Structures are given as structure tokens and as C-alpha cells.
Amino acid sequence: MRYISTRGKAPALSFSDVLLTGLAEDGGLYLPQTWPEFSQSDWRALRGLPYPELAARVMAPFTAPDIDFETLHDLCKKAYSGFSHPAIVPVTQVEDGLFVQELFHGPTLAFKDMAMQVLGQLFEHVLTQRDEHVTIVGATSGDTGSAAIEACRGRKRLSVVILHPKGRTSEVQRRQMTTVLEPNVTNLAVEGTFDDCQDLVKTLFADLSFRREMRLSAVNSINWARIAAQIPYYVHAALAFGAPEQEVSFAVPTGNFGNILAAWGARRMGLPIRHLCVGSNRNDILTRFLTANDMTIRGVTPSLSPSMDIQVSSNFERLLFELLGRDAAACASIMAGFRSTGHMDVPRESWENATALFSGLALDDSQTEAEIRALHQKSGYLADPHSAIGIAAGRRFRQPGTPMVAEATAHPAKFPDAMVAATGIHPALPPHMADLFERRERYQSVPATEDAIKTAVRTAVASCNAV
Numbered sequence: 001m002r003y004i005s006t007r008g009k010a011p012a013l014s015f016s017d018v019l020l021t022g023l024a025e026d027g028g029l030y031l032p033q034t035w036p037e038f039s040q041s042d043w044r045a046l047r048g049l050p051y052p053e054l055a056a057r058v059m060a061p062f063t064a065p066d067i068d069f070e071t072l073h074d075l076c077k078k079a080y081s082g083f084s085h086p087a088i089v090p091v092t093q094v095e096d097g098l099f100v101q102e103l104f105h106g107p108t109l110a111f112k113d114m115a116m117q118v119l120g121q122l123f124e125h126v127l128t129q130r131d132e133h134v135t136i137v138g139a140t141s142g143d144t145g146s147a148a149i150e151a152c153r154g155r156k157r158l159s160v161v162i163l164h165p166k167g168r169t170s171e172v173q174r175r176q177m178t179t180v181l182e183p184n185v186t187n188l189a190v191e192g193t194f195d196d197c198q199d200l201v202k203t204l205f206a207d208l209s210f211r212r213e214m215r216l217s218a219v220n221s222i223n224w225a226r227i228a229a230q231i232p233y234y235v236h237a238a239l240a241f242g243a244p245e246q247e248v249s250f251a252v253p254t255g256n257f258g259n260i261l262a263a264w265g266a267r268r269m270g271l272p273i274r275h276l277c278v279g280s281n282r283n284d285i286l287t288r289f290l291t292a293n294d295m296t297i298r299g300v301t302p303s304l305s306p307s308m309d310i311q312v313s314s315n316f317e318r319l320l321f322e323l324l325g326r327d328a329a330a331c332a333s334i335m336a337g338f339r340s341t342g343h344m345d346v347p348r349e350s351w352e353n354a355t356a357l358f359s360g361l362a363l364d365d366s367q368t369e370a371e372i373r374a375l376h377q378k379s380g381y382l383a384d385p386h387s388a389i390g391i392a393a394g395r396r397f398r399q400p401g402t403p404m405v406a407e408a409t410a411h412p413a414k415f416p417d418a419m420v421a422a423t424g425i426h427p428a429l430p431p432h433m434a435d436l437f438e439r440r441e442r443y444q445s446v447p448a449t450e451d452a453i454k455t456a457v458r459t460a461v462a463s464c465n466a467v
């Protein structure tokens with residue numbers, strides 16, 4: 001398998017190189033040169049497999065020939081060994097035709113662990129093979145940061161620097177990051193929004209000499225490996241409902257578009273997915289795009305679902321590239337226009353193709369709170385604000401005869417204030433985090449400037465090397 005950039009001007013790479021490279025050197029995102037396709041009997045053969053084996057079988061075409069199936073299976077077993085639920089990604093019914101797949105049973109209580117735990121193993125494997133060290137720089141609106149830190153903490157071949165928007169995550173989310181004191185972990189509280197953090201990360205990658213000097217690598221979903229490791233849970237859910245004979249739809253609370261892009265990838269591989277529903281909060285750029293072809297940046301506003309407080313959804317570029325028939329020049333020019341004007345001009349035909357498969361629903365904070373409360377009263381299910389938005393989107397677009405699976409992306413204990421306001425219930429943190437509020441924090445506040453972040457990255461790498 002080789003990977004190509006959505007902007008067409010970076011070299012095609014193998015899986016291991018894509019893993020270590022993160023963002024393509026032309027600013028684009030890597031995608032498989034050709035999508036692997038599974039036959040009906042290939043899907044059937046995955047039924048009933050333990051999750052780590054299913055994950056390895058689904059990911060194997062993406063990692064070949066660099067990583068063979070046996071090695072990958074071993075890495076997946078290690079990755080999912082710390083999950084607290086025996087099914088890893090259990091599915092429960094909340095209403096007629098509406099189901100929830102819980103993706104938050106990993107160590108940091110969010111869906112990011114599903115891929116990040118695998119990435120930690122993959123980095124260790126590839127870097128050991130090559131005897132190399134990399135510096136991971138990532139941006140988080142709340143969940144990616146702690147998942148990345150958890151996957152990388154204490155690993156000698158990795159330094160990890162995470163940028164979060166100061167004061168814009170929940171306190172639990174912040175503490176999950178800032179109380180990890182291993183010397184290879186640096187937390188930067190950036191005076192800006194998540195979009196500023198993500199932009200700064202991309203700016204660092206765009207400076208090729210800095211990038212090479214620091215050996216930068218990525219753990220955000222700009223890194224293809226993140227998407228590849230998120231495809232298997234869609235397969236797992238679809239098989240549970242009778243795929244490949246039965247179609248399934250999914251509803252996904254969406255910020256950076258990586259999670260729902262993985263669902264799209266599963267469909268591209270032949271999984272019978274009928275409909276994909278995007279759930280947004282008041283930062284509703286994706287819903288505006290899907291309802292009116294209006295992809296215009298309006299500024300990031302804090303909400304009850306901070307992980308989705310995003311306007312520029314990185315992974316949309318991968319879908320755009322596919323919608324444009326893989327025309328990299330057109331994709332690069334639309335992305336350049338988006339960057340300079342804040343408005344993305346998606347050709348009408350591509351937009352119509354997107355809306356044939358995707359729908360969007362946005363909930364403001366009072367609607368989110370009402371959804372959490374009503375769902376809890378009617379079904380007893382306690383959904384965090386992000387998952388509640390996904391569930392509302394699933395209910396809005398479910399169709400008779402097709403199970404709708406809403407992805408529960410975070411544990412309610414990550415957002416206690418919102419949960420208490422909606423239901424009066426304060427969900428307890430699991431035992432391994434019970435003392436989170438007593439742990440010492442370490443982070444550095446920095447202005448949202450390229451110079452400040454570069455200095456902080458240099459210092460982090462130097463101090464890590466000194467240990």
C-alpha cells in the first residue's frame with residue numbers, strides 16, 4: 001500500500017513513513033493510493049472475532065507490506081488490553097431503531113483511545129525498527145491531548161508536545177493532560193482557540209527545516225494511521241447488526257471530521273453503510289455545509305461540548321479530495337481559497353454527492369442539555385454532551401428498517417458540570433482517576449504565535465534529551 005497527498009505535490013509514501021510524517025510536505029493529507037475492498041465473504045469471516053483481531057484484519061491492508069498481520073495483531077492486543085469493558089466497543093439500544101456504540105472504555109475515557117492506543121504501539125514498533133526518535137506535536141480541543149499523552153508517556157523514542165486552548169476544555173480534560181509529569185510530556189495552554197492551536201501545528205509542519213530538525217510527527221487525525229485505526233469499530237457495529245446482508249447507518253458527533261471520515265472509509269471498503277449523520281454544536285460549519293453548501297468560518301464559540309468547538313475540520317479535506325474525483329490540483333486550489341477567504345467553494349456536483357450520503361444536525365447548548373435530560377428520563381441512558389448530540393442526530397435521520405448507531409464518544413464523567421445541570425447526577429471518575437483533582441499540574445501558558453510555540457518545542461526536546 002502506498003499513500004498519496006490530497007494536494008498532489010508530496011512524494012507517495014509507505015504506511016510506516018506516513019505514520020512518522022503525519023502531514024504531507026505539501027500541506028495535504030495522506031490517503032491510500034487505492035482503497036482496499038472487502039468482499040461479502042471477507043466481511044462474514046470477521047463475524048465473532050475478538051475486537052483486537054478484527055481491528056488487525058481490517059487494518060492489515062493499510063499497513064502492508066511494512067507491518068505483517070501477526071505483528072499488527074500483537075500490537076492491537078497490547079493496545080486494547082487496558083480497556084475496561086470486555087467488549088471494548090459495546091453497543092446498547094436506547095430507542096426503537098436507535099443504538100449507541102460506546103467508544104469511551106479506554107484509559108482516558110474518550111473515543112480517541114481507540115486509535116491512539118494503537119498509534120502508541122505502532123510508533124514504538126517502527127521507531128525501534130529504525131532506531132529513531134520523533135517529536136510529536138498535537139492540538140487538542142479536549143480529548144485528543146490526554147489520549148495522545150497516555151499513549152506516549154514514558155516512551156523513550158517519543159517527545160510529545162500538546163497545545164490546548166487555554167480555559168476552553170473541561171477541567172477534567174485539562175487535568176487529564178496536565179497531571180502527567182513524565183519528562184517526555186509538555187503541555188502548552190495556548191491563548192487562543194482550538195483552530196489557532198491546529199493552525200500553529202500546521203505552521204510548524206510547513207516550516208520544512210524546523211520540521212526536519214525537530215523530527216516532527218503528528219497524532220491528530222491528520223495522521224492517516226488515526227483514521228485507519230478508527231475504521232474497525234464501524235465494522236464491528238455493522239457486523240453485529242447483520243452486515244454484509246443488512247445496511248446500517250451511523251451518527252457521529254463531529255469536530256475535526258476524522259471519526260466520521262473513518263465511517264466513510266469503511267463504506268468505501270464495501271461495508272453496507274446507508275447514511276452518515278454529522279452532529280454539531282453551535283460551531284455548526286459542517287451542518288451549514290451539508291444543509292446549504294455554506295462552508296464559511298464564523299469563529300469558534302465555547303460550548304457544553306468543547307471537543308467539537310472547531311470551525312476548520314482538518315479531515316474534510318480528505319472527503320473533498322474524494323468528492324472531486326481525486327483531483328489533487330482542484331483540491332489544493334479550493335483549500336488555498338478556504339485559507340485566504342474563510343469560505344470554501346465546493347462545486348455543486350460534489351456538494352450534491354456529499355448530501356446524498358451525509359446529513360447534519362446542530363444543537364445549541366440548551367438543546368444539548370434538554371437532549372441529555374430527556375434521554376436519561378426516557379431510557380435511563382446517561383450520555384455526555386458530545387454523545388447526546390450524536391444521538392439527537394441519529395434520531396432525526398433514522399429510517400425504518402435500518403438500524404441507526406450513534407457513536408458515544410466520551411464518558412459523562414469528563415463533563416460533570418454539564419451532567420449535573422442536565423440531570424442532577426455527578427458521574428464518578430473511574431478508580432484509576434479518582435484522585436485526579438488532587439494531582440499536581442504542570443503546564444505552560446503561551447501566546448498563540450509561531451515563535452512562542454517553536455521555542456516551547458525546542459525547549460521540550462532539549463529537556464527531554466537532557467534526562
Ligand SMILES: N[C@@H](CCOP(=O)(O)O)C(=O)O
Nearest residue numbers: 140141142143144220221256
Ligand atoms: N476533537 C479533538 C480535536 C482534535 O481532533 P483530532 O481527531 O484531529 O485529533 C479533541 O478532542 O482534541
